[in-house]
Amino acid sequence: MTDPLLAVEDLRVRFRIKTPLRALLDRDPDPFIDAVLNVGLTLEKGQAYGLVGESGSGKTTLARALIGLNPAHSGSIRFEGQELIGRKDRQFKTIRRNIAMMFQDPAGSLSPRLTVRSLITEPFKIHGIENVDLKAETARLLEMVNLGPDIAGWYPHQLSGGQARRVGVARALALNPRLIIADEPTAGLDVSVQGEILNLMGRLKRDLGVSFLIITHNLAVVRHVSDRMAVMYLGRFLEQGPTDDVFAHMRHPYTHALLSAHLNPDPDAERVRVELAGDVPSLIRRPTGCEFHTRCPFARERCREEFPEAAEAGAEHTYLCHFPLAADQP
Amino acid sequence: MATEPVLRVHNLSVNFRTPRGPLQALRDVDLTIPDRRVSGVVGESGCGKSTLISAIIRLMSDNADIVGGSVHFQGRDLLKLTRKQMRAILGDRISMVFQDPMTSLSPVLTIGRHMTDIQYRDRIGVGEKRKRAVDMLASVGIPDPESRLGQYPHHFSGGMRQRITIAMALLASPNLLIADEPTTALDATLEVQIIHLLKELQERIGCAILFVSHHLNVIAELCDDVTVMYAGVVVEKGTVRDIFHRPAHPYTRALLKCDPAVIQEKTELLPTIPGEIPDLVDLPQGCIFASRCPEAGDICLEGPPPLVEIAPGHVAACVRLTEGGTA
Numbered sequence: 001m002t003d004p005l006l007a008v009e010d011l012r013v014r015f016r017i018k019t020p021l022r023a024l025l026d027r028d029p030d031p032f033i034d035a036v037l038n039v040g041l042t043l044e045k046g047q048a049y050g051l052v053g054e055s056g057s058g059k060t061t062l063a064r065a066l067i068g069l070n071p072a073h074s075g076s077i078r079f080e081g082q083e084l085i086g087r088k089d090r091q092f093k094t095i096r097r098n099i100a101m102m103f104q105d106p107a108g109s110l111s112p113r114l115t116v117r118s119l120i121t122e123p124f125k126i127h128g129i130e131n132v133d134l135k136a137e138t139a140r141l142l143e144m145v146n147l148g149p150d151i152a153g154w155y156p157h158q159l160s161g162g163q164a165r166r167v168g169v170a171r172a173l174a175l176n177p178r179l180i181i182a183d184e185p186t187a188g189l190d191v192s193v194q195g196e197i198l199n200l201m202g203r204l205k206r207d208l209g210v211s212f213l214i215i216t217h218n219l220a221v222v223r224h225v226s227d228r229m230a231v232m233y234l235g236r237f238l239e240q241g242p243t244d245d246v247f248a249h250m251r252h253p254y255t256h257a258l259l260s261a262h263l264n265p266d267p268d269a270e271r272v273r274v275e276l277a278g279d280v281p282s283l284i285r286r287p288t289g290c291e292f293h294t295r296c297p298f299a300r301e302r303c304r305e306e307f308p309e310a311a312e313a314g315a316e317h318t319y320l321c322h323f324p325l326a327a328d329q330p
Numbered sequence: 331m332a333t334e335p336v337l338r339v340h341n342l343s344v345n346f347r348t349p350r351g352p353l354q355a356l357r358d359v360d361l362t363i364p365d366r367r368v369s370g371v372v373g374e375s376g377c378g379k380s381t382l383i384s385a386i387i388r389l390m391s392d393n394a395d396i397v398g399g400s401v402h403f404q405g406r407d408l409l410k411l412t413r414k415q416m417r418a419i420l421g422d423r424i425s426m427v428f429q430d431p432m433t434s435l436s437p438v439l440t441i442g443r444h445m446t447d448i449q450y451r452d453r454i455g456v457g458e459k460r461k462r463a464v465d466m467l468a469s470v471g472i473p474d475p476e477s478r479l480g481q482y483p484h485h486f487s488g489g490m491r492q493r494i495t496i497a498m499a500l501l502a503s504p505n506l507l508i509a510d511e512p513t514t515a516l517d518a519t520l521e522v523q524i525i526h527l528l529k530e531l532q533e534r535i536g537c538a539i540l541f542v543s544h545h546l547n548v549i550a551e552l553c554d555d556v557t558v559m560y561a562g563v564v565v566e567k568g569t570v571r572d573i574f575h576r577p578a579h580p581y582t583r584a585l586l587k588c589d590p591a592v593i594q595e596k597t598e599l600l601p602t603i604p605g606e607i608p609d610l611v612d613l614p615q616g617c618i619f620a621s622r623c624p625e626a627g628d629i630c631l632e633g634p635p636p637l638v639e640i641a642p643g644h645v646a647a648c649v650r651l652t653e654g655g656t657a
Contacts, residue, residue: 054517055488160606161375190374190544191588195600198590202598217517220590224597244596261518262591265546267570276519279487 003081005179005211006043006066011036011075013058013065013235017284033283035061037235039075043228045178048205048212050226050243052219052258056280058235059215060104063181066213067099068092080178097127100172104183106164110156116142116167117152123174141170145200162193169200173210180204181213186221198225219259223247228316231255234283234291241317251313251324253296290322298323334405336506336538337363337386342399344378344385353610355381356562358399360637363506363555368532368539370553370570372546374585376607377559379542383510386540387424388416404505422451425499429511431491435483441467441494442479448498462501469534470497470527489520493527500531507532508540513548525552546589550574558582561607561618564637568644578646581619617649625650 013036023031036058043049051059064070066077068084077084079095087095100123103109110119120141121134139149145166156164165185172180185201186194202225204210214226222229223243230240231254239252250256257274276295281287287294293303300323308320339361345352356378363369373379384390386401388408401408403424408416420426428434435444445463446456460479467475470493483491492512499507509528513521529552532539543549549556549570556573558566558581566579577583584603586592593600605622608614614621616631623630629649637645638652 054519186590191546191585191590192374192603194590195588195602196604198600199598199602218590220593224590224593224600247596257519261522262547265550265574265586265589265592267550267574269550273522275522279489279520 003078004042005045005080006041006213007076007078008042008066009040009076009078011039011062011065011077012073013061013070014073034073034286035070035235035283036065039232039235039237041228041230041237041240043179043211043213045211046205046209047227048201048214048225050222050229051213051215051232052217052222052229053232054217054258054280056283057232059232060183061235062232063101063183063213063215066181067096067101093127097175098177099179099181100175100177102165102168102172102180102182102185104187106161106168106188107156107159110164110167112156114155115152116154116156116159119156119167120152120170120174123171127175129175137174141173144173144204145170146196161189162196165189165193165197166200169197169204173204176208177210179211179213181215183215184217185214186216186218194221201225219262231258234281234286236291236320238292238321239317239319241314245314245317249313249317251311251317251319252321253298253325254292255319256325257297290320292321333365335362335364336404337361337540338400338402339382339386340400340402342382342385342401343397344381344390345395345397346391347393347395348611350611352395354562354613355394355610356385359559359562359564361557361564363538363540365505365538366532366536367554368529368541368552369555369557370549371540371542371557371559372544372549372585373559374544374607376561378562379544379559380510381562382559383426383508383540383542387420387426387508421448422502423504424506424508425502425504427492427495427499427507427509427512430515431488431495432483434495435491437483440480440482441486444494444498445479445501448501451502463497466497466501467494469531470494470500471523472497488516489523492516492520492524496524496527496531500535500537503535504537506538506540508542510542511544512541514543514545521548528552546574546586547591558585562610563618563634563647565619565648566646567637568641568646572641572644576641576644578640578644578651579619579648580623580625580650582646584624617647 012034014032014034016031017033018031039062053059061070065072072085117138120138124132138152142149147166185197201212205212216222226243229243229246230237233254239255253274257276260273274297278295281294289305290303290308293299302322308322310318310320313319339359342356342359344356345354371379396409446459449459464475472478472493513524525548541553553570556570557564560581566582577586587601590600603622608621616633617635620626620630635647635649637647639645640651
């Protein structure tokens, strides 16, 4: 069997919250927070993986760990069979040619002083690739994302939100990566433009066989463009599996709450809503037992004490919950 | 309802002076907010929502000119008031909730200071003001408000901060609350909480709300009446059911169709509205939406269509509607 494009096992990313001296003075044996904990995922070539969760759930930290921007503490990240954890920054550079990142804020991630042409061809310069015709490459990349060639001379402030986002896609595509990590690809875009970006990503996936890791808090986005998905909460995957299966038979109350939180654009729609109380707890003091129990409407005694084992809900569909929703629930 | 509306915006037009000539950001906008109702304004970036709000509360940038129209609040034209008269109204009878709760709270002042400062007009003692602050914080769902008065904005999460700004806005028991995308910066689960809170408080205090958002779903959940704006004009107005069940303008229909949340079946190709908003310095001759409208014909290019009444209280600006045609 060939290796999957990306295989992550038991990944843990931690951040120090106290200086070593402070920790010593406070007699704190564990001055860290775990932003990502026990995360495992596999992504096959030409597929899209959707990562959903609220702010602070660790989605972006996970993505940054994959391309080495945040050091992973333990676990394994294998990209095309090669282990990424423990690599030095320079060794990472060759890998980064194959993993591109689309950052969350499209206008903010484009330098205001560079033209679109310089922005798109910057990856070639960074990776020292010289034997390319930059002008032709610019035209090719702009065409790929449905932008006219005259945009090449523009500066970022002249672009609309949707155009800036597409320049971000073109830039990510420059070196023919095998994986694109898209951080909130539709956040801040008008609804009439969101579809354009998602359609573009779908086309690149089909035509070029690029894989996508899509990070979003919008479940509707995940439903339409991803093949597999995971729901993240406090750095853990609470539920994961094939997207269709998760939507058809969601088992974790949190997944259901996230889905029902998406307001229906119909004033008379029947509201079956799992409403969550309060805010996401602090990572500094993780709740005991099931970490979701502080907000779960179905929490019982056992949830407060015992951490749930991962349970199987079907082919490759797992969840962490003592009292899951019935399998035939919407 | 026979009572006088709280706010009546009539034929309001606003231009921005730009090096290329006047940019016509708002053109003949009409908007009526009845007492004790929640009115929503929905539209995409560049449709003039924020310009409309800043014209109402007279907080416009230096290069903006009001070229016509009136804004009547409780019978007085706000556009004719002096700065001093305006200040007497703002924060007392009209209050605002802004998009980003972090930037509308001062990071160097405690929550208690914020909450008492905003009552500067009331001639009551500090102790009484603090008590009112505590009661209001409790009613927006801040647990243990007494002990939190001494904390600073950074001690609170995003959802909590927005609850605090709502509490501040309502302390003056205004007649009109203007909310500019108050949930955009929040997660979906918190968005639901804030929307329900607003609705509950509106019923209790009995104020009218002008709620501005680009988010259709939020509008559907919260509002009684909806105004749809596009590129500086009102294209459709009606009750929330008119707009969401019987949208008459092609733009409203396209917008409703585009929302990924509406599409329950998994699809590879999502609908979009191709094209861009027209240049507001050099306005097109005819209907402003014609260049992106799937149903546009020659008749649409002749002149801007007037608002036509389709049903009582439901109006839309599309020539197809007067033709008695297919739209």
